[in-house]
Amino acid sequence: MQSAQDKVGWIGLGALGFEMTQNLQKYLKSQSMPNLTVWNRTVEKSQKLAKINPEIQIASSIEDLYSRSNIIFTSLANDPAVEEVYEILIRCAETASNQLIFVETGTIYPELAISLKKRLSSLPKQHIYLQCPVFGRPEAAAAAQLLWVASGDAATIERLHPMFRSMSNRILDLKTEDVAAGCTMKLIGNFLMIAQTELIAESVNLARKSNLDTQHLLSFVETIMPAPIMVNLLQRTIAGEDAEEGVKTTLTIASKDLRCIDKWAQTQGAPLPTARTILDHFEVAKEKGYTKNWNFMIDSINHAAGSKEH
Helix, strand or coil, X not given: CCCCCCCEEEECCCHHHHHHHHHHHHHXXXXXXXXXXXXXXXXXXXXXXXXXXXXXXXXXXXXXXXXXXXXXXXXXXXHHHHHHHHXXXXXXXXXXXXXXXXXXXXXXXXXXXXHHHHHHHCCCCCCEEEECCEEXXXXXXXXXXXXXXXXXXXXXXXXXXXXXXXXXXXXXXXXXXXXXXXXXXXXXXXXXXXXHHHHHHHHHHHHHHXXXXXXXXXXXXXXXXXXXXXXXXXXXXXXXXXXXHHHHHHHHHHHHHHHHHHHHHXXXXXXXXXXXHHHHHHHHHHHHCCCCECCHHHHHHHHHHHHHHC
């Protein structure tokens, strides 16, 4: 069981982390536990969070956060960021007087998770590393409606279950010590969602060229396969216009995730031809500047087909 004396730290205040920390702090307060301590590379983001919830403590550095915590969550953008932060954390943990728990919640390459677990567990206090990625958009994080995936030491996952629950409405426990499993689940989940952009773009493209009202296509999806992500992507693709920066950010993150899962799939002998196709279309989108609205996938598909014909 978790202790009332557990001191929790959080590193990374991205779109999800910013919301997750607020729900975690509510839980800690409800249990009369010490307030959450956070650190973020961009100080302004930490200050913004502190204004919203003054009880959350702001650390001046990673080392400062480490000195105040025995459980540390990390929510970081990519592998380089994870490597940079954990180099500091591992250096600090080398001389720790008690066993620490580290929980990484982002999308990282499986071999990196394996390496971090090995390095931390090999230290004198045999520190524990969990790979617990989450699924959901910022609004889901704000409402504590994320899907939490857990992999790593079973006893520690059970111990932290109430904290996980404070940030999510469902916990998918993979029931394995293999932290690569958490990474793989996250990559496959992201792949399934990203793949919908290709499927929807091809469908809308055919509907338009066949003079079929795309609203009928939307009605069909809402009736037969009303998954929120399908409906949302279809609505955006049909509408076309959207914030250019938002589309660019989505394109960048999706490309990163696709390259990551494609690389991992190759090491496992599991080809992902769909991922390669989508990556090719993303590249066309970047080259041609098709990032001003959600029709960029349709433009890329038509451009690629035209290039092959010639």
